[in-house]
Amino acid sequence: MDYIINGGMRLRGEIADYGAKNCALALLGATVLTDEQIVLRNCPSIVDVENMLLLLSAMGKRINRRGNTVSVSGGLNTTSAPRSLANLLRGSALILGSTVARYHKICLPLPGGCAIGARPMDIHLKGLEALGIAVDENTDELVCQGKPIGAPYNLRFASVGATENLLCACALAKGESVLTNCATEPEVTALEELLVKMGAKLYGVGTSTVRLVGVDKLHGAEFDVIPDRIVAATYIAATVATLGDVTVTNCNPLHMQAFLDVLSPHVYIKQYSDAIHVVADKSPNGYGKIVTAPYPLFPTDMQSLVLTLAACSSGDTEIREKLFENRLLHNAEQLNKMGAHIAVNDDVATVEGSKLHGESVASNDLRGGAGLVIAALNAEGVSTVSGIEHINRGYVRLAQNLCSLGADITVSP
Ligand code: EPZ
Numbered sequence: 001m002d003y004i005i006n007g008g009m010r011l012r013g014e015i016a017d018y019g020a021k022n023c024a025l026a027l028l029g030a031t032v033l034t035d036e037q038i039v040l041r042n043c044p045s046i047v048d049v050e051n052m053l054l055l056l057s058a059m060g061k062r063i064n065r066r067g068n069t070v071s072v073s074g075g076l077n078t079t080s081a082p083r084s085l086a087n088l089l090r091g092s093a094l095i096l097g098s099t100v101a102r103y104h105k106i107c108l109p110l111p112g113g114c115a116i117g118a119r120p121m122d123i124h125l126k127g128l129e130a131l132g133i134a135v136d137e138n139t140d141e142l143v144c145q146g147k148p149i150g151a152p153y154n155l156r157f158a159s160v161g162a163t164e165n166l167l168c169a170c171a172l173a174k175g176e177s178v179l180t181n182c183a184t185e186p187e188v189t190a191l192e193e194l195l196v197k198m199g200a201k202l203y204g205v206g207t208s209t210v211r212l213v214g215v216d217k218l219h220g221a222e223f224d225v226i227p228d229r230i231v232a233a234t235y236i237a238a239t240v241a242t243l244g245d246v247t248v249t250n251c252n253p254l255h256m257q258a259f260l261d262v263l264s265p266h267v268y269i270k271q272y273s274d275a276i277h278v279v280a281d282k283s284p285n286g287y288g289k290i291v292t293a294p295y296p297l298f299p300t301d302m303q304s305l306v307l308t309l310a311a312c313s314s315g316d317t318e319i320r321e322k323l324f325e326n327r328l329l330h331n332a333e334q335l336n337k338m339g340a341h342i343a344v345n346d347d348v349a350t351v352e353g354s355k356l357h358g359e360s361v362a363s364n365d366l367r368g369g370a371g372l373v374i375a376a377l378n379a380e381g382v383s384t385v386s387g388i389e390h391i392n393r394g395y396v397r398l399a400q401n402l403c404s405l406g407a408d409i410t411v412s413p
Contacts, residue, residue: 001386001388001389001392001411001412001413002384002385002386002388002411002412003373003376003384003385003388003399003409003410003411003412004382004383004384004409004410004411004412005358005373005376005377005379005382005383005384005385005407005408005409006358006381006382006408006409007356007358007376007377007378007379007380007381007382007383008242008378008379008380009242009377009406009407009408010242010243010244010245010406011238011239011242011244011245011246011377011402011405011406011407012244012245012246012405012406013246013247013404013405013406014246014247014248014249015235015246015247015248015249015401015404015405016248016249016250017227017228017231017232017235017248017249017250017251018042018044018068018227018228018231018250018396019042019043019044019068019224019225019226019227019228020044020186020187020225020226020227020228020229020230020231021044021046021048021049021091021228021393021394022091022160022185022187022228022230023186023187023190023191023225023226023228024040024043024044024049024052024225025048025049025052025089025091025094026094026164026187026188026190026191027040027190027191027194027223027225028040028049028052028053028056028070028072028094029052029091029094029095029096029097029098029164029165029168030098030168030191030194030195030198031056031061031072031098032056032061032076032095032098032099032102032168033098033101033102033168033171033172033195033198033218034102034198034217034218034219034220035073035074035075036073036218036219036220037071037072037073037220038071038072038073038194038198038220038221038222038223039069039070039071039220039221039222039223040069040070040071040072040222040223040224040225041068041069041222041223041224041225042068042224042225042226042227043065043068043069043070043225044068044225044228044396045065045068045396046392046393046394046395046396047089047389047392047393047394048089048091048393048394051085051088051089051091051092052089052091052092052094053065053070053072054085054088055081055082055085055086055088055092055095056072056095058082058085059076059077059078059079059080059081059082059095060074060075060076060077060078061073061074061075061076062074073220076099076102076103079099079103079105079106079107080106080107081095081106081107081108081109083109083141086108086109086111087109087111089111089393090111090114090119092108092109092111093108093111093121093124093161093165094161094164094165095108096108096124096128096142096144096165097124097128097164097165097166097167097168097169098165098168098169100128100133100144100146100148100169101148101168101169101170101171101172101173102172104145104146104147105143105144105145105146106142106143106144107141107142107143108141108142108143108144109140109141109142110137110139110140110141110142114365115326115330115364115365115368115390116324116326116327116365116368117323117324117325117326117327118325119324121142121161121162123155123156123157123159123162124159124161124162124165124166125137125142126153126156127153127155127162127165127166127169127179128144128148128165128166128169130151130152130153131148131149131150131151131153131166131169131170131173131177132146132147132148132149132151133145133146133148133169134146147173147174148169148170148172148173148174148214149173149174149175150170150173150174150175150176150177150212150213150214151173151175151177152177152178152179152180153166153177153178153179153180154179154180154181155179155180155181155182155183156181157181157294158181158182158183158184158208158294159183160183160185160187160188160294162183163179163182163183163188164183164187164188164191166179167179167182167188167191167192167195167202167210167212168191168195170212170214171195171198171200171202171212171214171215171218172214172215172216172217172218173212173214174214175213175214176211176212176213176214177211177212177214178209178210178211178212179209179210179211179212180208180209181208182207182208182209182210183208183294183295184206184207184208184294184295184296185294185295185299186226186229186252186255186295187226189205189206190223190225190226192205192206192210193205193223194221194223195218197221197222197223198218198219198220198221199215199217199218199219200212200215200218201213201214201215226252226255227250227251227252227255227274228251229251229252229255229256229259229299230299230301230302230367230394231394231395231396232248232251232252232256232276233256233259233302233305234305234370234374234395234398235248235401235402235405236248236259236260236263236276236278237302237305237306237308237309237371237374238373238374238377238402238405238407239278239279239280239405240263240266240267240278240280240284240309241308241309241312241374241375241377241378242280242377242378242407243280243281243282243283244278244279244280244405244406245278245279245280246277246278246405247275247276247277247278248275248276248278249274249275250274250275251274251275251276252274253271253272253273253275253276256302257296258296258297258298258299259298259299259302259305259306260276262287262290262298262306263278263284263287263309266280266284266285266287267279267280267281267284268280268281283312283313283314283353284309284313284314284315285313285314285315285353286310286313286314286315286316286317286351286353287306287309287310287313287315287317288317288318289317289318289319289320290303290306290317290318290319290320291319291320291322292319292320292321292322292323293322293323294323300321300322300323300324300327301367302367303319303321303327303328303367304327304331304367304368304370304371305367305370305371305374306319307319307328307331307332307335307342307349307351307371308331308335308371308372308374308375308378309374310342310349310351310353311335311338311340311341311342311351311353311354311356311375312340312353312354312355312356312375312378312379313351313353314353315353316350316351316352316353317350317351317353318348318349318350318351319348319349319351320347320348320349321347321348321349322347325347327365327368328344328347328349329344330364330365330368331368331371331372332344332349334359334361334362334363334372334375335356335361335371335372335375337359337360337361338356338357338358338359338361338375338376338379338383339354339355339356339357339359339379340354340356340375341353341354355380356375356378356379356380357379357380357381358376358379358380358381358382358383359379359383359384360383360384360386361375361376361383361384361385361386362385362386362387363385363386363387363388363390363391364387364390365390366390366391366393366394366395367394368390369385369387369388369390369391370391370395370398372385373385373391373398373402373409377402377407384412388411399411
C-alpha cells in the first residue's frame with residue numbers, strides 16, 4: 001500500500017493525540033501477572049496492539065475491546081507463544097518477564113532483528129538469570145524455567161524492554177530485588193504505576209533505581225494508556241515541515257521536552273497541560289548537533305522526524321544515532337533521492353538543508369516511514385511513499401489525520 005502525497009500544503013487546525021503503542025504493549029504484557037481483569041482505557045487500535053491481543057488470546061487470556069477500552073482477564077492455558085503470532089511484532093517479547101513470574105516457564109520464539117538493528121536480548125536474559133531463572137536460548141527460540149528469586153541486578157544499558165520484563169519478573173519474585181540503571185521512559189513509568197495499582201510492592205517509580213519486594217499475588221486494576229509522544233512529535237514535525245499552524249491536543253508535553261527543545265529556537269511553541277500549539281512561519285536554519293539517548297534525552301524514535309526537518313531546513317544539522325545501528329542510512333538515502341544533502345558516516349548524519357522535490361520513496365520501518373511522509377508533505381510536487389504497512393503498525397489513520405489538517409494524501413492499494 002502506498003501514499004500519494006502532493007506536497008506544499010500548509011497544515012492548519014487541531015488534531016488529537018491518542019494512546020501510546022509502546023505503553024499499551026508493556027501494559028498488555030503485565031496482564032499475564034494476574035487472572036483478574038485489567039482494564040486499559042485509551043488503548044489504540046493499531047496493528048501492533050491488535051497482534052499483541054491476538055497473541056494473549058491465543059495463549060488463553062480473555063480479551064474484550066469496546067472502542068479504545070480493552071479488558072484482559074483469565075489465565076494462560078499455555079506458556080508456549082505461537083510462532084506465527086510472536087513473530088508478528090517485537091512487542092511479543094514483553095510477555096517474557098510476566099509469564100516467567102506467574103508460570104515459572106515460557107517458550108518464546110525469538111523476535112529477531114528488524115530494519116533498525118539486531119536488537120539482542122542479552123540484558124533481558126542476564127537479568128532473568130540473576131533472578132535464578134534457567135535460560136536456554138537456541139537459534140530461534142527462548143526457553144526459560146524457574147521461580148524468580150529476588151536479587152540485585154544492574155542493567156548494563158537502560159534498555160526499555162529489559163526494564164519492563166524485569167519489573168514484571170521481580171513483582172512476583174520471592175524476596176527483594178533492586179534494579180539499577182533502569183530505563184525511565186514515560187512508558188516504563190506507566191508500567192510501574194500499573195504494577196503498584198495491581199498490588200506490587202515497588203519503590204522508586206520513574207527513577208533509574210527500582211526496588212521491589214515480591215508478593216504472592218497481584219490483582220486486577222484499571223489504567224489509562226499515556227498519550228503517544230512520538231505520534232504528537234510526528235504531527236508537530238509535519239507542521240514545521242509545512243510552515244503550518246497546528247494544535248495537538250490530548251498529549252503530554254512533559255514527555256517530549258528534548259524534542260521541543262530542539263524546535264523551540266526556531267518556531268513558536270506554546271505548551272499547555274495536555275496540548276501543544278506550534279506555528280512555523282519560516283524555514284529553520286538548521287538544528288545544530290542532536291544525539292539520541294535514553295530518556296529524558298533526545299529519543300531515537302523521533303530521530304527520523306528530525307532528520308527530515310534537518311533535510312528541508314535552511315541550514316546545517318548533525319544527528320548522531322547511538323541506539324540503533326541501522327536507523328539512519330535508509331532514510332538518508334531516500335531523502336537524498338528527494339534532493340536532500342545528507343552524508344552518513346557510521347552513526348552520524350551530516351545534513352545541509354535544501355529544497356526537496358517529489359519522488360518515489362520506500363519506508364522500511366515504522367518511524368522512518370513517518371519521516372518520509374513528512375518529507376513528502378514538504379516537497380515540491382508529488383511523492384509516492386511505499387511500505388505504508390510499516391506505518392500502520394504504530395499510527396492510527398495517519399493519512400486521514402494529516403488530511404484533516406489540509407494535507408493532500410491519497411492511499412493507493
Ligand atoms: C523500545 O524498544 C521501543 N519499543 C522502541 O520503539 C524504542 O526505539 C526503544 O525502546 C528505545 O527507546 C517498544 O517499546 C515496543 P531497548 P526496545 O531495549 O525495548 C540494545 C518504535 O518505533 N539492547 O531500549 O527493544 C538495543 O539493541 C520502537 O515504536 C541490547 O543490546 O529498545 C538498542 O541498541 C522501535 N540488549 C538499545 O539497547 C538488550 O537486551 C535500546 O534498546 C536490549 C537492548
